[in-house]
Amino acid sequence: MDRMLLESYPFRILEGMLIVAIAAGIEQGFLYIRDEYREALDRINQALAVFYEKGLLGKNISGSGFSLELSIVRGAGAYVCGEETALIASIEGKRGTPSLKPPYPSESGYKNLPTLVNNVETFSLVPWIINNGGEKFSNIGSKTSRGTKTFALAGKIKNQGLIEIPMGTPLKQIIDDIGGGCDNGKKAKAVQTGGPSGGCIPYHMTDIPVDYEALISSGSFMGSGGLIVLDETDCMVDIAKYFLQFTRDESCGKCTFCRVGTVRMLEILERLVEGEGKSGDIERLENLGKMIKQGSMCGLGKAAPNPVLSSIRHFRNEYIDHINGTCTTKKCKALFVLQISDDCNGCTMCARVCPCDAISSTAYEKHTIDVDLCVKCESCINVCQENAVIKIDAPKKK
Amino acid sequence: MKIQLKINNIQFESEEEITVLEAAARLGMRIPALCYLKSLEPCTSCTVCIVKDKTDNRFFPSCATIICNGMDIDSESIEVMELRKTSLELLLSEHLGDCSGPCEASCRFDLNVPKVFDAIKNDATQTAISLLQRDLGLPFLVNSWCLATCENACRRKRVDRAVKIQKTIGEFLLNKIATSKNSEINSNIHADKKEVIRILITEPGIKSLALASFLAVNGFSVALPAFDKDRLPENGEDTLLMDIELLISSNVVFLEKLPTASEIKSDFEAVIAGREFDTMHDNLFLIKEAKQPETKKSILQGIKQAKDLCNILYKHFHNKSVYDYSDRFVSMSGYLDNGEIDLYLKTSEARNMREKSNACADAESDAISEIARCLQCNCHGFEDCRLRQYAAEYGAERSKFKKAVKQKYSIKTDSLPADISTSQVVTYEPGKCIRCGICVKITRKNSGQTGLCFINRGIQTQIDVPFGQSLSKGLGSCVHECVQGCPSGALEIE
Numbered sequence: 001m002d003r004m005l006l007e008s009y010p011f012r013i014l015e016g017m018l019i020v021a022i023a024a025g026i027e028q029g030f031l032y033i034r035d036e037y038r039e040a041l042d043r044i045n046q047a048l049a050v051f052y053e054k055g056l057l058g059k060n061i062s063g064s065g066f067s068l069e070l071s072i073v074r075g076a077g078a079y080v081c082g083e084e085t086a087l088i089a090s091i092e093g094k095r096g097t098p099s100l101k102p103p104y105p106s107e108s109g110y111k112n113l114p115t116l117v118n119n120v121e122t123f124s125l126v127p128w129i130i131n132n133g134g135e136k137f138s139n140i141g142s143k144t145s146r147g148t149k150t151f152a153l154a155g156k157i158k159n160q161g162l163i164e165i166p167m168g169t170p171l172k173q174i175i176d177d178i179g180g181g182c183d184n185g186k187k188a189k190a191v192q193t194g195g196p197s198g199g200c201i202p203y204h205m206t207d208i209p210v211d212y213e214a215l216i217s218s219g220s221f222m223g224s225g226g227l228i229v230l231d232e233t234d235c236m237v238d239i240a241k242y243f244l245q246f247t248r249d250e251s252c253g254k255c256t257f258c259r260v261g262t263v264r265m266l267e268i269l270e271r272l273v274e275g276e277g278k279s280g281d282i283e284r285l286e287n288l289g290k291m292i293k294q295g296s297m298c299g300l301g302k303a304a305p306n307p308v309l310s311s312i313r314h315f316r317n318e319y320i321d322h323i324n325g326t327c328t329t330k331k332c333k334a335l336f337v338l339q340i341s342d343d344c345n346g347c348t349m350c351a352r353v354c355p356c357d358a359i360s361s362t363a364y365e366k367h368t369i370d371v372d373l374c375v376k377c378e379s380c381i382n383v384c385q386e387n388a389v390i391k392i393d394a395p396k397k398k
Numbered sequence: 399m400k401i402q403l404k405i406n407n408i409q410f411e412s413e414e415e416i417t418v419l420e421a422a423a424r425l426g427m428r429i430p431a432l433c434y435l436k437s438l439e440p441c442t443s444c445t446v447c448i449v450k451d452k453t454d455n456r457f458f459p460s461c462a463t464i465i466c467n468g469m470d471i472d473s474e475s476i477e478v479m480e481l482r483k484t485s486l487e488l489l490l491s492e493h494l495g496d497c498s499g500p501c502e503a504s505c506r507f508d509l510n511v512p513k514v515f516d517a518i519k520n521d522a523t524q525t526a527i528s529l530l531q532r533d534l535g536l537p538f539l540v541n542s543w544c545l546a547t548c549e550n551a552c553r554r555k556r557v558d559r560a561v562k563i564q565k566t567i568g569e570f571l572l573n574k575i576a577t578s579k580n581s582e583i584n585s586n587i588h589a590d591k592k593e594v595i596r597i598l599i600t601e602p603g604i605k606s607l608a609l610a611s612f613l614a615v616n617g618f619s620v621a622l623p624a625f626d627k628d629r630l631p632e633n634g635e636d637t638l639l640m641d642i643e644l645l646i647s648s649n650v651v652f653l654e655k656l657p658t659a660s661e662i663k664s665d666f667e668a669v670i671a672g673r674e675f676d677t678m679h680d681n682l683f684l685i686k687e688a689k690q691p692e693t694k695k696s697i698l699q700g701i702k703q704a705k706d707l708c709n710i711l712y713k714h715f716h717n718k719s720v721y722d723y724s725d726r727f728v729s730m731s732g733y734l735d736n737g738e739i740d741l742y743l744k745t746s747e748a749r750n751m752r753e754k755s756n757a758c759a760d761a762e763s764d765a766i767s768e769i770a771r772c773l774q775c776n777c778h779g780f781e782d783c784r785l786r787q788y789a790a791e792y793g794a795e796r797s798k799f800k801k802a803v804k805q806k807y808s809i810k811t812d813s814l815p816a817d818i819s820t821s822q823v824v825t826y827e828p829g830k831c832i833r834c835g836i837c838v839k840i841t842r843k844n845s846g847q848t849g850l851c852f853i854n855r856g857i858q859t860q861i862d863v864p865f866g867q868s869l870s871k872g873l874g875s876c877v878h879e880c881v882q883g884c885p886s887g888a889l890e891i892e
Contacts, residue, residue: 078855095852100442100462253833253852253859256445260488260799263857267802288799291484294457295445 001150001225002120004162006033006040009124010047014070016123018056019130021068024116028069032087035074044072079196079250082224083298084109084117086252097252098298121150121225142168145211149222155192155229156182171206175229186231190314192239194223196246197303199310200236219310221303235331236315237322241269243307247300258301261292265308274334275394277323282312285319330391337371337395338380343388350380350389403469410465418460418471419447429473430482430788432489432885433834434461443834444885445485446788449473457481483792490729490789491799492857494807494829495887497728497786499776501548501563506702507540508721509533511548511563512776515769518570526570531615531644535608535701538637538644541568543694553775556739566768571640594619595715598666600656600675602626603687604638605700607645609670612708614648616720621651621666631697668711683711727790729777731807731829738807742773748811749774749823749892777830779887785832786886805829812869814877814891822891824877826861826869831888833859837873837880844874861888 005013017029033041048070051057059067073091080086081096088110090096109115125147129137138146145167151174154160158180165174175181175188182188190200193210199220201208208214215221230239248262265288268281289305296302312319321328327335340350340359344366351361358373359380369380369389381389400411405422412421417440422429431447434440440462449460452470460473472478496503501511510529517526530537541564552560597613599606599622610620625642646652659677662669668681685707688696705721712720734742750770777783788794810826833852838861841849848864850872863872873880873889881889 080855100440100459102464249856251856253855253857254443256443256485256488256832259833259857259859260492264488264491264799264801270802288484291481295448295481295485297442297445297459 001152001162003037003040005120005124005150006037007043010043011050012124012127013044013120014047014051014057016126017070018051018061018068019126020116020118020123022066026116027067030071030073030091030110032073032075032081032091034077036077041072041074048072078252079246080252080298080300083300086298087117088115095252097254098300100297140166142209142211144213149210149225151210151225151227153179153227153229155227156186156188156231156234157229158183165210167211168209171201171208171210172203174210174227175203175206179229182229182231186233188229189232189234190230190236190311192220192228192230192243192307193226194221194303194306195226196243197300197306198223198226199306200230200239200314201310202314205314219313220306223303233329233331235327235329236311236318237269237272237327238331240308240311241266241273244269244304247304251300251304255296255298255301257292257295258298258304261288261295262301262304264288265292265305269308272319272322273327273332275322275325275332277325279323281323282316282319285309286312325396326393333376335394336376336391337393338369338374338376338378339390339392340367340369341388341390342366343386344384345386345388347385349383349385353379353383355379401465401467403465403467403471405471406474412465415464418449418458418463418465418469421465422449422460422471422473427473429460430784430791431461432784432788432832433836435836435883438836438839438883441835441839444489444832446482448478448481448485450475450478479792482788483794486785486789486792486794487798489785489832490794490796491801492805492829492832493729493785493886494731494805495777495827496730496775497777497780497783499774500551500553501561502776503728503730504547504551505533506544506547506698507533507535507705509548512772512774514567515772518566519766519769527644528615530567530571531611531648533705535611535704536604536638536641536644537567538571538640539604539634540698540701541571542637543634543698553734553739553742553773554771556734556736557743557773561771562768566765569765595667596621596665597668597670597711598622598657598662599685600669600671600677601685601687603629603700604631604692604697605687605704606670606685607638607642608701609685609704609707610650611641611645611648612705613711614645614650616708616712618711619649619651621653623656624652624654631692631694634694634697667715670707670711681714683707727786727794727796729786729789729796734807739773741807741809742775745809745811745823745825746772746774748813752813752821752823774892777887778825778890778892779830779884783887784885810869814870818870818875818877819891824870824873824881824889824891827888827890828860829888830886831861832886833861834885835861836883836885837861837876837889840876840880840883841873844876847874848872849874849876850880 021029031044055062057068057070061067075081075090078096081090083098084105085101086096086098088105091110105115105117107114141147148164148166150162150164153163163178171191175191188203190202191206192198192200193215201218201220205218208218212222244262244266248266251258251262253259265285268285271277272281285308289309292305293302318328325335330336346364346366348361348363351359351367355377356373356375358370359367361367400413402411405425406427408425410421410425419429419431429447432444434447442459442462445459447460448457450457450472452472453468499512502508514526514529517529534540546564548563549560554561596619599610599620602623602625606622607625610622613620630638657665662677662679669677669679670683670685671677672685672687709719709721808828812824814822814824838850838852850861851864853860853862863869881891
């Protein structure tokens with residue numbers, strides 16, 4: 001979403017930064033952009049060139065006596081460098097690890113100078129507020145969360161893409177009206193807000209308004225503004241594992257709780273998904289998750305257990321099922337086997353697409369799948385016109 | 399302006415902007431910290447020093463947080479203790495290495511074999527003997543009779559054959575003690591003790607002898623009746639007589655007859671008596687000697703019991719354990735594969751090479767060459783390992799969070815440059831490193847050198863020397879400071 005702003009509205013962002021610099025008496029600024037965002041880098045570079053050419057940046061801007069130098073710092077693509085102290089360390093050429101606050105960057109930041117760090121979206125809203133007045137801006141949105149917010153709507157939803165909505169819009173309205181509901185007539189199950197370290201909110205709770213307080217009270221947060229819709233075929237344990245994998249990989253490795261704790265949590269999730277869960281695993285996840293939140297120093301660690309904790313909170317049954325060796329959504333490969341039902345009309349389609357010759361077929365006779373050869377790629381399910389390939393619970397491991 | 403705050407409900411005032419950890423220290427409260435060194439900027443990595451501010455329910459590392467007005471710090475509640483324990487357990491889940499070698503870990507008498515070997519190797523006869531006496535009580539008897547579980551556990555067995563621990567120690571004892579004058583050995587045991595606690599043992603059996611030995615080596619003055627020659631065990635007469643010789647040299651007094659009741663009261667701070675012995679004393683302890691002739695096994699068991707009794711007495715008088723095995727934390731890496739054994743072998747060879755090249759290697763006895771076969775697989779940072787100390791203090795469980803896949807052992811060995819030391823080898827074991835970065839910070843002082851650095855991130859974070867340089871190049875002149883600063887036994891000099 002921020003990337004879209006950088007690519008599509010570079011002037012708006014630079015203008016915002018310029019206004020902020022005048023307001024706070026700032027003379028030097030950086031745009032910290034990940035190097036993978038080539039388009040964003042190009043656009044911002046061009047926009048900067050225009051600003052400098054027109055004399056809107058540099059020394060003594062338009063004869064006002066005010067000077068501002070802006071430059072781009074290309075980040076190497078670490079998620080944790082979105083944390084302000086890590087971002088500053090990275091700009092200084094150090095290892096991108098967060099440091100303890102206080103001191104906050106506003107007291108001692110870049111090269112120990114007072115530093116203002118804001119998000120792209122924040123800067124991009126500044127010109128509108130200046131032009132239209134703060135009152136007009138605060139008229140939009142809910143009582144506590146003012147203005148608009150951009151979300152990246154994704155997942156199992158018809159209309160995917162970026163949306164800007166007034167704060168306080170009910171989550172359900174975003175999913176059903178703007179997003180157009182789930183694909184293929186499936187039912188929505190939950191929505192993951194706040195990116196990989198946010199939490200999931202079950203569909204039946206989505207009548208809450210989208211504002212900071214309501215999201216936090218339901219176990220998630222606004223975060224980066226990601227909205228990922230999950231449908232009834234998604235396994236919550238698998239999803240939690242996926243998000244935790246991301247935070248594990250993106251942990252900077254400084255604090256014990258985040259560095260080691262996330263890995264230990266992930267190992268528990270991995271064994272659940274493999275059908276090797278032990279009783280007490282849910283409590284283990286909850287305890288460790290709580291402690292990681294308390295013991296970590298930066299936002300990444302404090303939020304890393306969120307996907308797991310919120311999915312346990314709202315979908316505890318699925319976790320219990322996994323400990324018992326079943327996955328209700330049949331998403332976890334170790335917990336189901338494929339079988340051909342009596343609906344099979346013997347068309348041999350499945351046998352032809354099977355990459356490992358696991359299906360023995362005689363035309364016009366019911367086919368069978370050799371479980372030992374099957375790699376569960378589900379190609380047969382996709383080609384079968386009769387929906388005769390079904391998933392059943394895997395036999396329990398000894 | 400004075401900063402006022404509360405730490406564990408005790409008011410604290412200061413004009414200086416100090417950290418919460420320092421403030422607590424000034425109030426006499428110790429907050430544990432692994433990655434904190436007073437001389438360095440805080441690393442805030444280990445999170446063991448975590449405390450809670452009750453005013454806003456925030457948790458933070460006390461080593462780096464500056465005190466503020468109105469703080470209400472909690473560093474003792476169960477919640478905070480649990481966090482610390484968990485943080486230690488998480489560190490331990492990534493920890494690979496034995497606290498003590500398998501020889502010590504398997505020994506019924508907890509004899510620190512590598513330490514004894516070290517003393518023998520360095521010709522520190524007295525140290526070796528008091529180590530043996532401290533743990534075995536009657537070293538001649540125990541060493542000759544024990545089942546040598548240490549040799550069974552020895553890792554060297556996987557390379558060729560186990561180190562002959564029992565034989566080496568036995569020969570050492572015979573050679574050294576038989577040849578030297580007994581009075582020279584252990585003669586200064588009480589030299590530095592001002593007030594010696596005097597203890598009377600009234601029984602004349604083997605268990606009492608062992609107890610007398612344990613007590614004597616731990617600084618008590620002991621008197622007991624002369625050993626009843628009839629009680630000499632079969633096949634153990636010679637060894638036990640040598641043990642008695644050793645006891646005499648340890649200032650244990652053998653009495654011709656037992657003192658009277660009034661003498662007991664005035665001359666002894668404690669009495670250890672059999673059930674039949676009739677006395678009244680404030681510190682009366684019971685010892686049970688066997689009436690029947692005993693088997694080897696029961697005698698060894700009796701000596702073990704004597705050791706426990708010595709611990710009880712020590713606790714009674716000094717308020718702390720001297721044999722603290724029950725509440726000690728021990729990490730164990732368990733089974734090692736062949737590649738891992740080879741690493742141990744190479745490291746111990748490197749250490750021995752350095753030593754040999756500097757000592758006059760001609761007069762190498764059998765014992766020394768046998769000792770040289772020891773893989774030294776015990777932890778060399780055992781004594782000052784803060785990770786182990788805190789783990790014991792907080793009752794951390796070694797395997798609470800078990801790693802799904804077993805870690806591979808690795809070690810880096812490098813000889814120190816000649817201008818620092820010619821006989822020492824520096825080792826770095828990533829499995830014991832807690833990634834705190836103390837050494838990284840210290841080596842920044844090496845001007846003109848790269849020092850050490852972090853590589854990778856997340857769980858893959860490693861401490862390494864940049865650009866593939868050697869370990870001693872990375873450590874440079876800070877090597878001793880780094881080894882000292884390392885909170886676990888990851889960096890060691892041998």
